[in-house]
Amino acid sequence: MMVAPDEPIVSVRGLTKSFGPVAVLKGVDFDVMPSKVSVVIGPSGSGKSTLLRCCNGLELADGGTIRICGQTLAQGGRMLPDAALNALRRQVGMVFQAFNLFPHLSVLGNVTIAPRKLLGLSVAEAEAAGRTLLGKVGLAHKADAYPATLSGGQKQRVAIARALAMQPQVMLFDEPTSALDPELVGEVLQVMRELAAEGMSMMVVTHEMSFAREVADSVSVMDHGVVLEQGPPAQIFDAPRHPRTREFLQAVTTRGGPRQLQGPTGSGTPLLSGDH
Amino acid sequence: MDLDFSPVWDGWRDLVHGALITIEVTAGAIVLGCLIGLVIGLGRLDPRRRVVYGLTTAYVSFIRGTPLLVQLFIWFFGLPHFGINFPAFFCGIVGMGIYSGAYVSEIVRGAIQSVDRGQMEAARSLGMPYRTAMREIVVPQALVRMIPPLGNEFIALIKNSSLVSLLTIADLMHEGQKIISTSYRSLEVYLAIALVYFVLTNLTGLALRTVERRLGAGGLV
Numbered sequence: 041m042m043v044a045p046d047e048p049i050v051s052v053r054g055l056t057k058s059f060g061p062v063a064v065l066k067g068v069d070f071d072v073m074p075s076k077v078s079v080v081i082g083p084s085g086s087g088k089s090t091l092l093r094c095c096n097g098l099e100l101a102d103g104g105t106i107r108i109c110g111q112t113l114a115q116g117g118r119m120l121p122d123a124a125l126n127a128l129r130r131q132v133g134m135v136f137q138a139f140n141l142f143p144h145l146s147v148l149g150n151v152t153i154a155p156r157k158l159l160g161l162s163v164a165e166a167e168a169a170g171r172t173l174l175g176k177v178g179l180a181h182k183a184d185a186y187p188a189t190l191s192g193g194q195k196q197r198v199a200i201a202r203a204l205a206m207q208p209q210v211m212l213f214d215e216p217t218s219a220l221d222p223e224l225v226g227e228v229l230q231v232m233r234e235l236a237a238e239g240m241s242m243m244v245v246t247h248e249m250s251f252a253r254e255v256a257d258s259v260s261v262m263d264h265g266v267v268l269e270q271g272p273p274a275q276i277f278d279a280p281r282h283p284r285t286r287e288f289l290q291a292v293t294t295r296g297g298p299r300q301l302q303g304p305t306g307s308g309t310p311l312l313s314g315d316h
Numbered sequence: 317m318d319l320d321f322s323p324v325w326d327g328w329r330d331l332v333h334g335a336l337i338t339i340e341v342t343a344g345a346i347v348l349g350c351l352i353g354l355v356i357g358l359g360r361l362d363p364r365r366r367v368v369y370g371l372t373t374a375y376v377s378f379i380r381g382t383p384l385l386v387q388l389f390i391w392f393f394g395l396p397h398f399g400i401n402f403p404a405f406f407c408g409i410v411g412m413g414i415y416s417g418a419y420v421s422e423i424v425r426g427a428i429q430s431v432d433r434g435q436m437e438a439a440r441s442l443g444m445p446y447r448t449a450m451r452e453i454v455v456p457q458a459l460v461r462m463i464p465p466l467g468n469e470f471i472a473l474i475k476n477s478s479l480v481s482l483l484t485i486a487d488l489m490h491e492g493q494k495i496i497s498t499s500y501r502s503l504e505v506y507l508a509i510a511l512v513y514f515v516l517t518n519l520t521g522l523a524l525r526t527v528e529r530r531l532g533a534g535g536l537v
Contacts, residue, residue, distance in 0.1 A: 096441050122445070126444070134442075136434060140432070141438075142438070142453055144457050157448055157452060
């Protein structure tokens, strides 16, 4: 289902969500425009991961509206019926912080299972497409390996290929580099940068400030369940309007500074090195 | 103390025949118990589905909470009061299968719930329906985790099968007691029977460990 180029591919309005007595989202508006990268930053517990999980129906918001690819995913605390939800999810790729690769399947099996079972591709068709995707994330040589034998960075690149195998219209990234050793972050960000350059619509929740600055078309700063401010990266990072944004950016940068982006083998200064 | 094993040697054909009956009854009960256990275990995954959860939970608490011997007697001696007469062999297999199913269901439920929630989320986020995600992603991983506790259950069932001798089934225990009733050599015969059960249970344990290793080597961690 295509949307007009000037219409957002993900459109969130007035989203509210509580876990028991804790209000995690308190009326969030958020958009991802086609072929653009929207990055969400903010302190832990600000609700940014919950916002992203709502956009794939992994969490049901209590109130507000989520429209994705021209369809209403959730509205007023009601989710799209299961069959339609499954169909919509095929157009929305998801990458998790913890990778969530399928350990009982080979790398190629991870990338081909969904197209085979859901799109009706033959094994040969799915494997040909899967190998192409693995080549794209630089892991063609690991097709027959099992996830347990891969490094964290390799696992996350397989997870990205697995999501791309469904040919989604938009990709959601939930802190994709937060579980990685510092020296492995660069290779995953590189793949994401290439994906953005190819025109993939992306929503990225991350702590990688220099990635946000370099790749994002729009940056949203979340805190305590609300979007404090939203704008192009230059505005957010160089001229933040909200005092809490300034506080957050200062806290992040004084703890070792934003990670320098380098190639797949590059290692930047770890964002949270001050924590250890 | 003088031990005389000659009644055991003289009656070895009957003991072998009894052991085969024991294997048949136990194997039938294991198959039945696994089928029942899978269904009941899946039914107990989600307490929000009240009717299914309630019925399956009632099954587990009743079957697990009453003695196997009592259940077997109800099948064999109780039901005939209502004009329902099942053959002893049928009562043995069905009674033990239903009993074992309650335990297997807990093994199934525990193994499925031990699979990381992120696996289901990843499968669903690709667009897989719940059933597909269960069948392709969660259950294959749970199967491997079921093997060690299933080994315990199978071994317990082999030993418990000696109770069916009380339903007139000519199993290993029953054949042994027949030899004792003519030879009065109870220690020797019981030692011989114990050895046969020991071999059967340990062969079962060995077979399951082999399966576990194979699956582990195949990536089904």
